Amino acid sequence: MRALLRTLSPLLGLALAAVGVILVIEVVTAWVRPASSGLVVPWPAWQLVLSELTWSDRPVKVVSICVAVVGLLLLLIALLARRHDVALTAPTPEMTVATSPQVLARLVGRTVRASDDVAAATVSASARTVVVRAEGWPDPDGSFRGLTDTVRGRVSTLLDELPLARRPRISVSTRGRKEPR
Known part of the structure; x- marks a missing residue:
């Protein structure tokens, strides 16, 4: 499990870094050309689609369930990847x-x-x-x-x-x- 966590952590970090870079690019593009539709991400088209969705629509429920399952899997992996030390008898009760x-x-x-x-x-x-x-x-x-x-x-x-x-x-x-x- 620890090997999986060591592989998964950098991949998630790189994904978050990529999202951050795209966000910076989009913000700078919006400042330079306010009337543009986005350089990398088509924001106006997404906004139009998302404005028509409600919390009870099927795509919203499916995405929220998928995010919850992935979050629980990541939490489970993190909990199972803890160190499994072998306990020794301590010379005093205050010591581990x-x-x-x-x-x-x-x-x-x-x-x-x-x-x-x-x-x-x-x-x-x-x-x-x-x-x-x-x-x-x-x-x-x-x-x-x-x-x-x-x-x-x-x-x-x-x-x-x-x-x-x-x-x-x-x-x-x-x-x-x-x-x-």
């Missing part, structure tokens, strides 16, 4: 401590990759869940149960050591490496 999910993911990833069983790992984290996708070598019986248990144990130990206000759920998936150890 938090970290970003990326920092937690980096910390868990570094811990998981330090294991000899793990060849590579990808970690994503949020305040609710830590998802680890690890690659390693299979056990002698061909299963990955030992690797999964090792990774889950390391992540669980790390999360126990961190001063997290709420412990996230751990999800571990493993797959095998093709090359030899």
Whole structure:
């Protein structure tokens, strides 16, 4: 959502800037040539059409509903794009401590990759869940149960050591490496 908001904000800014430039052009044109019909926008024709509309006409209702829906969508996007910090326990009640999910993911990833069983790992984290996708070598019986248990144990130990206000759920998936150890 934040990427959408970062894309949408400059586009809306450019659209408003373009409307402002057109408005300035039209005002200057009206000052220079008072009897003109507008340089870019046909104001007199628009005024004639709009003077015949009432608030109960269908085009007015459709435009107002469209504007309301777009406004609500923009509001929803802005609300969903907020930061999703991971809360930590504060040393005093007057203090609030938090970290970003990326920092937690980096910390868990570094811990998981330090294991000899793990060849590579990808970690994503949020305040609710830590998802680890690890690659390693299979056990002698061909299963990955030992690797999964090792990774889950390391992540669980790390999360126990961190001063997290709420412990996230751990999800571990493993797959095998093709090359030899």
